[in-house]
Amino acid sequence: MLTQQMQKQKQLLLSWAAIQFSLLLLLQQAFAGWVIAIFALLLLYRLLSVFKAKAGISLKLVNLLAGIIAITFFLQLRQAGVLHFMLQILLLAATARLLALQHLYEARQLVWVHYFLIACCFILHQDMLIALFILLVFAVNLYSHYRLFSPSVSRLNWLQTGRGILIILPLWLAIFLLFPRLPPFWQIPNVNIASTGLNDTLDPGSIEQLVQDDSLAFRVEFDGALPPRQQLYWRARLYEDFDGRRWQVNALRQNASRQRAADTAADSSLSYRIIAEASQQTGLFALATPVTSSSNVFISPSGLLSSNKPVSQRLSYQVSSSLTPVVLVSEQEQQLNLRVPPGNPQTQQFAYQLKQQYPQSHELVQALAEHFSRQPFYYSLTPPRLGSNSIDAFLFDSHTGFCSHYASASAVILRHAGIAARVVGGYQGGNWHPQQGYLAVRQREAHAWVEYLHNGVWQPFDPTAAVAPERILDSLDSALPEDQRALLDPGWRQLVLLQNLRQQLMHLDYYWSVWVLGFNDNRQRELWRTLYRYLPAMAYSAAVLFSIIIVVLLYLRLTQSGTDNTPQATKQLHRYLGKALAAKPLSLSVSAFLLQCAKRYPAHNAYLKQLTALYEQALYKEDTEALNQLKQLLKCHKAELGRLRRAIKNT
Amino acid sequence: MLTQLHNVEQSLNQVILGKSSQIRLALCCLLAEGHLLLEDLPGMGKTTLAHALANSLGLSYRRVQFTSDLLPGDLVGMSIYDARSQQFRFQAGPVFSQVLLADEINRASPKTQSALLEAMEEKQVSVDGETRALPTPFFVIATQNPLFHAGTSALPESQLDRFMFRLSLGFPDHQAEHQLLQRDSSTSRLELLTEQLNTEQLRALQQQVPKVAASDALIDYLLALVNSSRHRSDMLPLSPRASKAILRAAKAFALINQRDYVTAADVQQVFPYVAEHRLAPSSDAQESRLSQLLLLQTPCPI
Numbered sequence: 001m002l003t004q005q006m007q008k009q010k011q012l013l014l015s016w017a018a019i020q021f022s023l024l025l026l027l028q029q030a031f032a033g034w035v036i037a038i039f040a041l042l043l044l045y046r047l048l049s050v051f052k053a054k055a056g057i058s059l060k061l062v063n064l065l066a067g068i069i070a071i072t073f074f075l076q077l078r079q080a081g082v083l084h085f086m087l088q089i090l091l092l093a094a095t096a097r098l099l100a101l102q103h104l105y106e107a108r109q110l111v112w113v114h115y116f117l118i119a120c121c122f123i124l125h126q127d128m129l130i131a132l133f134i135l136l137v138f139a140v141n142l143y144s145h146y147r148l149f150s151p152s153v154s155r156l157n158w159l160q161t162g163r164g165i166l167i168i169l170p171l172w173l174a175i176f177l178l179f180p181r182l183p184p185f186w187q188i189p190n191v192n193i194a195s196t197g198l199n200d201t202l203d204p205g206s207i208e209q210l211v212q213d214d215s216l217a218f219r220v221e222f223d224g225a226l227p228p229r230q231q232l233y234w235r236a237r238l239y240e241d242f243d244g245r246r247w248q249v250n251a252l253r254q255n256a257s258r259q260r261a262a263d264t265a266a267d268s269s270l271s272y273r274i275i276a277e278a279s280q281q282t283g284l285f286a287l288a289t290p291v292t293s294s295s296n297v298f299i300s301p302s303g304l305l306s307s308n309k310p311v312s313q314r315l316s317y318q319v320s321s322s323l324t325p326v327v328l329v330s331e332q333e334q335q336l337n338l339r340v341p342p343g344n345p346q347t348q349q350f351a352y353q354l355k356q357q358y359p360q361s362h363e364l365v366q367a368l369a370e371h372f373s374r375q376p377f378y379y380s381l382t383p384p385r386l387g388s389n390s391i392d393a394f395l396f397d398s399h400t401g402f403c404s405h406y407a408s409a410s411a412v413i414l415r416h417a418g419i420a421a422r423v424v425g426g427y428q429g430g431n432w433h434p435q436q437g438y439l440a441v442r443q444r445e446a447h448a449w450v451e452y453l454h455n456g457v458w459q460p461f462d463p464t465a466a467v468a469p470e471r472i473l474d475s476l477d478s479a480l481p482e483d484q485r486a487l488l489d490p491g492w493r494q495l496v497l498l499q500n501l502r503q504q505l506m507h508l509d510y511y512w513s514v515w516v517l518g519f520n521d522n523r524q525r526e527l528w529r530t531l532y533r534y535l536p537a538m539a540y541s542a543a544v545l546f547s548i549i550i551v552v553l554l555y556l557r558l559t560q561s562g563t564d565n566t567p568q569a570t571k572q573l574h575r576y577l578g579k580a581l582a583a584k585p586l587s588l589s590v591s592a593f594l595l596q597c598a599k600r601y602p603a604h605n606a607y608l609k610q611l612t613a614l615y616e617q618a619l620y621k622e623d624t625e626a627l628n629q630l631k632q633l634l635k636c637h638k639a640e641l642g643r644l645r646r647a648i649k650n651t
Numbered sequence: 652m653l654t655q656l657h658n659v660e661q662s663l664n665q666v667i668l669g670k671s672s673q674i675r676l677a678l679c680c681l682l683a684e685g686h687l688l689l690e691d692l693p694g695m696g697k698t699t700l701a702h703a704l705a706n707s708l709g710l711s712y713r714r715v716q717f718t719s720d721l722l723p724g725d726l727v728g729m730s731i732y733d734a735r736s737q738q739f740r741f742q743a744g745p746v747f748s749q750v751l752l753a754d755e756i757n758r759a760s761p762k763t764q765s766a767l768l769e770a771m772e773e774k775q776v777s778v779d780g781e782t783r784a785l786p787t788p789f790f791v792i793a794t795q796n797p798l799f800h801a802g803t804s805a806l807p808e809s810q811l812d813r814f815m816f817r818l819s820l821g822f823p824d825h826q827a828e829h830q831l832l833q834r835d836s837s838t839s840r841l842e843l844l845t846e847q848l849n850t851e852q853l854r855a856l857q858q859q860v861p862k863v864a865a866s867d868a869l870i871d872y873l874l875a876l877v878n879s880s881r882h883r884s885d886m887l888p889l890s891p892r893a894s895k896a897i898l899r900a901a902k903a904f905a906l907i908n909q910r911d912y913v914t915a916a917d918v919q920q921v922f923p924y925v926a927e928h929r930l931a932p933s934s935d936a937q938e939s940r941l942s943q944l945l946l947l948q949t950p951c952p953i
Contacts, residue, residue: 567868570953586950589915619953620912622866 008147012107013050015144016098017043019114022137023091026121026130030084031091032076038069039095046099059100066096083123090117107148114141126313128512129505178528181521197279198425198446202239202247204390207404207425208381213443216277217427218285219510220439223271227287229429229473231323233449233460234285234441237425238302244341245390247408247423252336253302271320275513278313282306285426285441287321294318301329316518325457334453337420340412344391347409351416361419361454368410369466375399377406379468403471406463407448420453424460428472436507569618569627576634576641580648591616597648604644607637652856653909655848656682659707660907662844666703667696669827673818675907676924677704677792681853682860683903685815685896686771686791688756688928693796695820701752701792702841708853709846710749710788717759719802723766727776741778746770749786749850753793757803767791768810788853797935808887808932815896816921817928819937856906863902864912868953873898873918876949886930886941897925915951922946 024031024039031039042065073080073088080088094113097106118141121134197217199206218234239247276284284297284305297305297317303326307315328334340348358364378400386393391412394405401409407423414421428447430439451458465472531538566574570590574581584593591612598608614633617626634641656678663674677700680687689697698714705712715726728744745751746767753767770776771791775784793814796803811817823831848856873894881888898913900921905913923939923946930941 565867565871567866567953570868587919587947589919589951590953591914592916616912616914620866620869620914621864 010050012144012147013046013098013101015140015147016110016114017047017050019118019137019141019144020091020095020098022133023094023114023117023121026125026134026137027087027091027117029124030080030087035069035072035088039091042095042099059102062096062100066092087117087120090120104148111141111145111148126517128509128516131512176519177524181524196277197281197443198237198283200237200249202237202404202408202423202425202448204246204386204404204408205383205402207446207448208383208402210446211381211444215443216506217279217441217443217445218274218276219513220275220430220441221273221437221514222439223273226432226439227270227323230465231287232429232439233424233447233462234287234427234430234445235304235424236283236285236427238304238451239423239425239448240336242339242341242408242412242423244343244388250336253300253304269321269323271318273316273318275314275316275510275518276311278311278315280310280312282308282310284311284315284317286319287323289322289324289326290319291322292320302326302333314513314517316513316520325459326451328453328456328458334420337422337453338415338418340415344389344412346389346392346396347412348416350395351413354413355417361414361417361452362459364417364419365414365452365459365461368413369461369463372406372463372466377401377467379403379464379471403464404448406467407450410450410461410463411452414450414452422451422458424449424451428462433507436510438510440506440510567619567622569615569630572627572631572634573615576638577645580645583648591619597644600651601644601647604640604647607640608644652848652852653906655852656856656907658847662707662847663700663703666841666844667700667820668830669823670696670700670820673820674700676816676818676904676921679900679903679907679921680816681708681788681790682857682906683815683896683899684788684790684857684860685900686793686813688811688814688817689792689794689820690797690817691794691820695822697792697794697820698752698754699841700820701750701794703844704790704792705750705752706841706844707847708750709849710790710853711786712750712752713745713748714752714754715745716754717756717763719758719760721759721763723763726763726766727770727778730779739779741781741783743783746776747783747785749788749790751789751791753791755796756793757795757806759804761804761807764804764806764810767793768813771813788850788857805933808929811928811932812890812892814928815900816924818924819935821937860899860903860906863905863910865898865902866912869913869915869918870898872915872949872951872953873901876918876922876945879945879949880926880930880941887932889926889929893926893929897922900925915953919946919951 020043021040024036024043028036069092070089073085073092077085090113094110094117097110097113101107101110115138118134118138121137122131125131125134196213196215198210237249238253240250240253241248270287272287274285284307286293286299286303286305289303290299290305293299293305294317296315297307297319299305305317305319307317354364354367358367376399379402380400381402383394383401383405384398386398391409394401395409404423411421411423425446425448427441427445428449429445430441431445432439447464449460449462449464451460453459462472573590581590581593584590588596594608594612594615598605598612601608611630611633614626614630617623618630660671660674660678663678664671667674677687681704689700691697701714702712704710715721724744726744727746728742730739731742732738733740756764756767766776770785770789774787774789775782777783795806822828877889877894877897880886897918901913901917904917904921905911908917923942926942926945927934927939930945934940
């Protein structure tokens with residue numbers, strides 16, 4: 001028995017240490033590295049002490065440690081933010097408690113704090129797999145809670161547990177679907193994590209690096225059919241400043257991104273929903289000229305989308321686009337895109353020649369495209385390094401480059417020829433999943449192309465399409481030579497089984513984000529509206545169901561009272577003594593129990609003896625007179641009975 | 652009359668020291684008109700108890716020492732030819748007495764055992780085609796040595812069932828044995844016992860037993876207790892005869908405790924002694940493991 005108790009204690013301590021380790025992992029964003037190390041060390045110490053069956057650290061030492069750590073947390077409050085501070089303090093409290101755990105009520109507190117911390121994990125993580133992990137941690141905590149109160153011999157009854165889960169499931173779903181979505185009580189802090197995706201700077205080679213990343217950038221659901229691949233140019237950034245080597249987003253645009261475009265009367269021919277992955281950037285994605293969007297997203301005059309704060313959680317928004325090119329906003333914009341840095345004399349020469357040959361801008365662009373496709377230009381993921389006159393070196397020497405090289409060179413040529421042009425960064429194409437009905441756009445689809453001003457609109461021009469049309473029509477893999485594909489796909493990724501698994505996981509994740517994360521106020525309102533439409537029908541069926549349940553309950557009650565032959569006297573006692581009678585050992589008779597109580601609580605001795613005598617008379621002799629007296633005795637001494645109940649409950 | 656019964660109990664307590672609960676149970680068995688089986692090691696005071704009971708109740712008392720060659724005729728008696736009157740005359744055996752002490756009953760052959768058992772159940776014996784009634788009250792106190800002793804043949808379940816109670820006296824405690832050794836001899840004390848309760852009074856008391864009230868709820872509890880033995884493989888089920896015996900014993904117990912109604916506690920008190928030898932015939936009377944188990948496992952809602 002004693003060893004069993006010890007075993008149970010050990011199990012509980014282990015499970016709590018495991019929960020705190022997991023919490024530490026899940027909440028690591030909220031902690032500085034050295035704090036994580038200290039916590040981990042403390043937990044390890046606790047684990048060791050469990051295995052060696054030593055007592056925990058003394059309370060004094062724990063208090064001292066916790067005090068010091070709490071003070072450092074407080075000093076860094078400004079840096080960490082209130083939310084993180086709260087999480088830090090809570091986890092600190094839980095760990096300190098675990099280190100010096102002594103009493104049952106402390107363990108109870110610990111379990112409840114764990115519940116709270118586990119719920120807090122959802123502030124920082126919404127990923128499906130992590131959600132599963134959090135659920136697992138929750139289950140462990142729940143089990144430890146159960147073990148805490150269960151007698152040490154009892155085992156978990158799986159059948160009963162399963163039944164319990166089945167019963168709670170509809171309630172759970174109903175709460176998820178119908179509970180009002182309150183706005184968050186606190187500001188979720190911006191996390192200092194490296195942003196992913198396209199940057200505000202387009203270095204030579206930055207896109208080459210990006211395409212080797214297989215992770216998801218965003219997903220798109222189209223309201224209608226999937227548009228042809230040639231139209232799937234997802235605009236994300238406009239690079240307008242060129243310093244001879246790298247392209248940058250103009251400072252004006254960085255600040256102006258929050259302006260809303262004036263509502264144009266352009267038709268919105270294409271409507272779609274985008275679920276963007278967390279990128280820690282404000283920039284978002286749209287096709288051609290976005291016209292309308294859901295309220296959480298801004299459309300800038302130059303047709304770019306952005307959110308009002310960095311995307312730190314998956315973000316879903318609805319856009320409708322017109323498939324016409326973006327309109328010139330101002331004269332200033334044109335001037336901005338005619339600036340050329342010095343250098344690259346050969347390119348300059350080449351541009352002048354073209355300009356003389358083709359005075360019309362679209363003819364010139366056409367000619368440029370033909371130049372790229374006729375001359376021996378190569379599309380490569382590993383272009384050679386270029387010198388100081390990078391455009392010259394690329395155009396007339398190496399002839400080998402990636403999309404950013406072609407876009408950059410084209411834009412410079414066009415600018416030299418007096419045509420306003422800029423480089424657009426974004427994504428091209430995507431992976432269409434017909435069964436799930438969504439387009440997955442990965443970082444691998446990152447792309448750069450050119451827009452030039454023609455008749456007051458920014459005409460898109462993709463020089464890559466001239467060099468490697470497969471890139472546009474099919475995918476990057478098919479556009480690259482055999483030996484470079486290996487760069488995109490490390491060996492392990494090529495395993496069919498793994499690939500399938502990854503695909504399936506991605507699809508699951510998609511449904512998760514659409515149905516669970518995407519279930520926002522709007523959808524809930526829609527659901528309520530649908531429910532409202534069926535209100536009469538539902539009310540009827542609910543009424544019918546309700547009455548059936550009531551009839552069944554009544555029936556059960558009636559049939560039970562038929563077999564329920566608890567004598568009146570016992571019923572009376574149960575009514576007045578209630579739970580105190582539950583303390584009676586199962587096999588002990590009621591009157592024997594009352595006499596035991598009389599012995600144990602001398603204050604109630606006389607009363608209990610009187611009660612027992614009357615009870616025996618009423619029960620065993622079936623004496624109605626005694627029964628009435630018993631009722632009187634119970635009714636007139638409610639205060640004494642109350643005291644007795646408390647006395648029994650407390651022992 | 653209950654006061655006289657109390658006196659009987661007190662005087663018995665002076666003869667057999669430190670065994671008041673067993674004495675009360677033995678009296679209870681007598682009031683319930685049941686037979687008593689005492690199982691114990693030799694020399695524990697079984698015979699003394701039987702003798703003292705008979706003496707203090709003013710009953711005629713016979714003792715039969717059972718051996719393996721004891722014949723039924725030795726017990727019930729036989730017809731002997733009387734040369735003078737030239738006819739057979741029935742010579743009554745020791746069974747024709749009010750208290751019969753059947754000592755070491757499990758040493759006799761099964762045939763003899765069953766002759767006694769017929770007498771116990773029917774309160775009559777049939778000899779030479781003639782049925783003869785036994786005197787009333789008729790009370791058999793049988794003793795038996797624990798079964799593992801040499802030369803014993805166990806009573807079959809059906810015959811054990813005829814005994815309402817099985818008791819074991821057990822060793823006396825230190826104080827009681829000390830007192831026992833200090834005084835001269837118990838037999839002299841036995842002779843000092845006077846009749847405290849005459850036969851009519853005993854009859855009257857026995858007739859009061861069925862009138863003791865047993866409520867529906869109590870009978871339900873008793874049945875729950877009995878039923879709990881009926882679907883188990885580790886014990887024999889209790890028969891309706893057993894449940895009748897339990898109720899009757901509980902009633903007698905209530906009467907001795909000067910109540911006119913049976914409580915659940917009464918049932919719980921007598922249950923081990925009435926039930927254990929029916930649940931497990933070969934068990935040791937000292938520990939009533941199975942019946943205690945049933946008592947523990949059956950909820951008592953009243």
